[in-house]
Amino acid sequence: MTDKKPLSTQQVVGHNTPEDCWIVVDNHVWDVTDFLEEHPGGSAIILKYAGRDATKAYSEVHTPSVLKSNLPSDKYMGVLDESTIDDEWTKQPPSENPQVVLENEKPPLHTLINSHDFEFVASKTASKKAWAFYHSAATDLITRDANKSCFDRIWFRPRVLRNVRSVEPKTTMLGVDCSFPLFVSPSAMAKLIHPDGECAIARACASKGIMQGVSNNSSYTVDELTSAAPSASFFFQLYVNRDREKSAALLRQCSANPNIKAIFVTVDAAWPGKREADERVKADESLSVPMAPSTASNDKKGGGLGRVMAGFIDPGLTWEDLAWVRKHTHLPVCLKGVMSADDAMLAMQAGLDGILLSNHGGRNLDTSPPSIITLLELHKRCPEVFDRMEVYVDSGIRRGTDILKAVSLGATAVGMGRSMLFATNYGQEGVEHLIDIMRDELETAMRNTGITTLDEAGPHLVHTGDVDHLVPDSARHPYAFKTAKSRRNLGFSKL
Amino acid sequence: MTDKKPLSTQQVVGHNTPEDCWIVVDNHVWDVTDFLEEHPGGSAIILKYAGRDATKAYSEVHTPSVLKSNLPSDKYMGVLDESTIDDEWTKQPPSENPQVVLENEKPPLHTLINSHDFEFVASKTASKKAWAFYHSAATDLITRDANKSCFDRIWFRPRVLRNVRSVEPKTTMLGVDCSFPLFVSPSAMAKLIHPDGECAIARACASKGIMQGVSNNSSYTVDELTSAAPSASFFFQLYVNRDREKSAALLRQCSANPNIKAIFVTVDAAWPGKREADERVKADESLSVPMAPSTASNDKKGGGLGRVMAGFIDPGLTWEDLAWVRKHTHLPVCLKGVMSADDAMLAMQAGLDGILLSNHGGRNLDTSPPSIITLLELHKRCPEVFDRMEVYVDSGIRRGTDILKAVSLGATAVGMGRSMLFATNYGQEGVEHLIDIMRDELETAMRNTGITTLDEAGPHLVHTGDVDHLVPDSARHPYAFKTAKSRRNLGFSKL
Amino acid sequence: MTDKKPLSTQQVVGHNTPEDCWIVVDNHVWDVTDFLEEHPGGSAIILKYAGRDATKAYSEVHTPSVLKSNLPSDKYMGVLDESTIDDEWTKQPPSENPQVVLENEKPPLHTLINSHDFEFVASKTASKKAWAFYHSAATDLITRDANKSCFDRIWFRPRVLRNVRSVEPKTTMLGVDCSFPLFVSPSAMAKLIHPDGECAIARACASKGIMQGVSNNSSYTVDELTSAAPSASFFFQLYVNRDREKSAALLRQCSANPNIKAIFVTVDAAWPGKREADERVKADESLSVPMAPSTASNDKKGGGLGRVMAGFIDPGLTWEDLAWVRKHTHLPVCLKGVMSADDAMLAMQAGLDGILLSNHGGRNLDTSPPSIITLLELHKRCPEVFDRMEVYVDSGIRRGTDILKAVSLGATAVGMGRSMLFATNYGQEGVEHLIDIMRDELETAMRNTGITTLDEAGPHLVHTGDVDHLVPDSARHPYAFKTAKSRRNLGFSKL
């Protein structure tokens, strides 16, 4: 072509910006900076190869002579010195998926195609404190991880040759119509990741037809949320205050709000869990929430938002207090955080309207049982509860297949907390996109197991042989024990 | 030798090309560029040490003085400065195995010695889109990986002191003689990796005496394939079109082609699975296939070829439609994609000729059961099907031992899909080489378990104790459940 | 701002010390060296971003103009050349947690928030030999790791809606009041990591109300320890000397010391284990301990302190010798190192006061059973021992949840050895901090399982289904065996 001096890959690689963009095609180096804006296919595709070898991509769409005939000859920089090609050079350019997210730079929303992507992007772009607060869980993260892995160890038993042309996943939850059996689990302080916070979630839920659980520690009040999304349906998650009157006022406020359909009293957080990633990052001490007397602070234990915001919660709450809750609201009352068949039975006896099997996303007590295992325990030990209460599940839901497994095993609906916060990173649109993804995954799973409505879902759809040994049989341990009490007092008082 | 200035390893290491090749022997540096072509052992072995220390390799075949007496003295570059030797320098040169494949450079075919090698080479040399389409699987890849790992958890019970001088793995499949119990599972669009595509596979199968399953989305028509390989035997994999008449025409075309021996109706893909790696790479929108009304496109979900090419498939297909299929062909009709004993029994009752236990290579519904587990389920729950239909297995076959395990557990033959596509990377010869490898591995496994024909294979040859807990016992879940339906309507309509 | 030449990230990154500190805010580079000491928030927060981009942290607390209006203009170094930003640059600065500890630099004590942190810091800051001696375990480390992982495979069965406002974990151990059921397991030579050694531990235990087990190979004598911590309660861990009289003297000395409350005779170290990490690091041959005739040495096997310090221990110790021990002390006598129900029963029959289930932290015999498995074996095979002796557990305790699991399964108290040595790295304060952490974790676990005193702890609180197959049922192996003896003598003497 010309007799310019060969260029080394090192000389080429630096010209990799929109202002200075070289590419290599068939070992010829071209300066295409001025051409970027004119490219019919857009500049993005060229910039992907800025400072790199674009031969393969180029050849897929162009004949060899296009460059030569379209660019002025002074844009030809010379031939590539092939002896300088090394491993680095031959590596593929970054792909389009969010796995290559730069710090602090959110990829376009449409490139996120599952709940993991939202988590990944948040890990790179949320503030350090928001990330620490949202993704952290109790101590060694065993329950957090088992929440998901136990879903993965439950196998489908798919049926074929069913007519699955149209699929309809709609359901009701506490009498409220839901477009499919998903709700947003109450999660605190969504404003940490986006100024619209829970308002963005509310608008997305309203537009997509699912319920939002509003955290007692929401960044916005229930009234602000109902203003933001007047057609939305909510349930309110209550942390009972040591000062009962404050909670009573909140219950009255919720009950007066026609968008609030139920009260979920949290019972799996009698005491704040130890979330170490959260503790290790200092909290902004000006942070507070409108519906609880909570203010962030840093103390000698660290900066755990999950802990310091929980100071007002009454660890003395008992079954008797549920009557008190009933007194202040006409709404259905459910428990959030049941972790055993024993308490499910008590909840049934207490006349509750529903229970949410939850271990707080593994955030409170490490090695508390995965929720899906508790759901199996209910079937083994007290299947009658399913006839008397609605049963919900959260903690570990990441896929449409997880929703279908939980529903097949008796859940009315399932909740997602963390993932929804990560989606809030993109505001209302992000949450809508995630809800769409989950629904699409659920419908695909329904069709590919051979069902078209959730009424057809049932335990026959799954095989749980890989986790059955994790499910307790009775209220007692199978070995012979004396009680702890009798073991004391062996006569050492002589000392 | 001379008193030239010592050379550092850094000075030597750059002379590593055929045009400029130095090697070091016993710490003396020689320029052997001109000698490369004369070397009796070929230049490749020298080039392996270009710019490196060749002492060890040299000493294995030559006496120390050979270099000195054969090269002009001006080719002696000097002594190596030993103080410059570092870790990098002392590393071994790349070995001959494909693990060191450079991007875009296929190693010689004979250096590939197992199915994994073909996959590895394809990962480096196939186009990004071909790789994404072929290797991807549904969502979290759990089924894809379990397909293989469940084979690995089944142990042989080898017998010794049997006369295994001659081994004969031949069998028949649907009455067609097969040199051994392997077939090519139907897989779409082989042209993405090689211009000969399915024609290369057809020729290889014909020459090696095994059947090829032709995908409805093949890059070539069945007539083109029979022209390419006139002696080959095929079965045709049908995706039933929403427009039945189109499928009927295809069935008639296949039935008129004497090389087509059977129809396999796919039933494990009622709805396209979510293959995320495939979605993340843009598809070439000019792509289409000749036997289906499919054209590639990119939409808001991504560029998943597996999804967009499947738009014409009827998700409303039911058992009743099989009678319709029978009406349009005299050929044996089998189902591809049975995943439960329940459907195997229905298939038997429907009078089908065979069933292919398959989860579509894990590509459609994640956490659908590994095929080998479904095969065990058949034995546990409906062993009578083996007397009435042929049973095939695909998904996860990578080794001759996998073939022998499946056959021991009742399979007539097994299929390989992805691996065959990866072998097509080398055209007909590649596929032939892979078939040879699989047969050799199978024969070795037969001999080392003490059998010489497949009639001797049986369940006594394997121990499945490590996976038995994954096999369902009955159509029902072992715990007591109410149906999902009764769980609704708990009286929340009051809200 | 000015027209200075743009600075590359490479030019900025080197100015990262207190003596030369630049930071970047909004792409403007400032020299803040002189400002460090005046910063109202302290210099540490600025130094975290020395030579880096501080925009995010800065913006959280300051308005954009603060820098410009507070710093002399000559401290403005110029604009950052954004084209030089690379992955390295965009990485977050090290966080405050100890995971980023530099070699030889202990982070502030309050930033350590769990027992793992102490181990991590010790791995970086203890002398090579101290680390090797403390963290090493027998051969392939299987028991060491299983000690912990078996705890992690036991799940809680948490109860909700219990009044857990006040929690009281106090207990007694051998009649001695303990603030909670933890003690310091006897571990040798704490002086290797801190000059105060066991004295630091003693003072911390006294102040926190728990017992300290004093190793026979302690760096300080029992009298020195009681001087250091006059209010402390100890038990003494005895290695019985081949020269019985020496041990008798030690027993008399301990019995005369009112702070010593019991004697624990070690029985799980009949022979020193092979701790390879310890062997691989040379020992300081001047090392000795005051209460045993042990001196460090290096021999052909290596430099294992655990081995060479054990030379005086009598491998001939039997059950009969326990009577001899009793003769020389009026104190309760316990066994440390019981690893089977069989020996627990013998200990009960021998009238011992307690047994410590221990495998010496996995340091002696690899693949000896995890202590928590032995505890389960006791329940399965000899639950009566819990009525007759106190049962303790050590080996693998790292979390408050581990304490609660052991107590729920019948342990009176649990011991921590290695972790306490790692905490001694910070002297008395370090040990106190670790004890506080463990107590806090225990109380959190109690509350979140719904109990407020240890009397309520019991086997109903845990599910052991994931480890039950590891627990022996009887003294015999389930398969039919002849004894080893009869297998010999098959008539080969003819040879």
Add this chain to the structure above:
Amino acid sequence: MTDKKPLSTQQVVGHNTPEDCWIVVDNHVWDVTDFLEEHPGGSAIILKYAGRDATKAYSEVHTPSVLKSNLPSDKYMGVLDESTIDDEWTKQPPSENPQVVLENEKPPLHTLINSHDFEFVASKTASKKAWAFYHSAATDLITRDANKSCFDRIWFRPRVLRNVRSVEPKTTMLGVDCSFPLFVSPSAMAKLIHPDGECAIARACASKGIMQGVSNNSSYTVDELTSAAPSASFFFQLYVNRDREKSAALLRQCSANPNIKAIFVTVDAAWPGKREADERVKADESLSVPMAPSTASNDKKGGGLGRVMAGFIDPGLTWEDLAWVRKHTHLPVCLKGVMSADDAMLAMQAGLDGILLSNHGGRNLDTSPPSIITLLELHKRCPEVFDRMEVYVDSGIRRGTDILKAVSLGATAVGMGRSMLFATNYGQEGVEHLIDIMRDELETAMRNTGITTLDEAGPHLVHTGDVDHLVPDSARHPYAFKTAKSRRNLGFSKL
């Protein structure tokens, strides 16, 4: 000290050889090259810190002024510029253990302290081909790895307070006294790693009192071995030749050699396994062995020594041929390679003297059962064999604990093959050192489980609950199957 210009770490780091050695102590840089030979503690300890910071090591043994007062002032190079300290600098120097072996440089023998070390050193220093041949195993290496991991999943049940002052692990094998129950498993071509090859092993075995199994493919003849080690006891491993007369001659030769005590007929290698690492490295085609008609070659499958050297072996060998073996020798005859209880029973019925449970180190058929699992199968299904034959185990033995587990479960002795080859890397001394290590580990395990002779070893010493599900119960598979044969012929001949 002086006002020389500060030196950067980069300036120091290059002075790291015996000819040019600087060290840094308390941030002062000294040239200690001339001092190396005078150092009372030897030069090695100083060279460890050549070009590095030696402060810590120095301070452990010297007062600060020693350097200054002992070195001429011109050896003081200046102060270290602390701003140049980076991560690289602060890293510890390589420790003394073999993990830091440089390529091609064997560490001193005494620094190797377990069998893994020998393997590691061989991986770095053996020729590429020797390493490939020795360490390779069949296809996916599943059996090779399970051989070891199944030992690791068997737990001891250690007993305490037994008198273990003196331990005596001696035993007999086929009437031959052995100092402990270990023998060298026959392995081919030890000369590949050391010129003394099997002669080195023979001398070591003789001096340590254990038997050596001589491979049919030994680099030396049995007569050469008996000359090399006149007091040694051998057994001879026979591959039966397709040409029976050649094997007969070999049998007569062995039977005439008084050092040969038994014949082990290999039965687990009817056909050579596919050892891919071996195939991938070219073989030296001049290689041959003296007692078999084997010559190395490279063919289209690769360069697998294990395969090409096996060409003469008769795959038609059956139980009938054992009578023929008996005819040509008066020696005890054992089988090497039994992998099932079924064949163990046949061996007993055939009147054999012993069986070696072996899967050829996982080298022949991948997913053949781990030997220790086969040993358990014998106990479950045919415990009577232990009264009638000696039972040996090899494949996976790496630790003294493995020996004790096998003996406790009924093995008379165990063999080590690969590890012994790796030890031959150091000639006779290496093998002796490894034998010493294994004996020491065995004695330690015996003592710490509470036994002093092998007669006390028995199944009560181990718990196998973690692997029991891998052990077959009967000759049949538990599910209901038809035979493979009946499954064919379903009427497809119509095609």
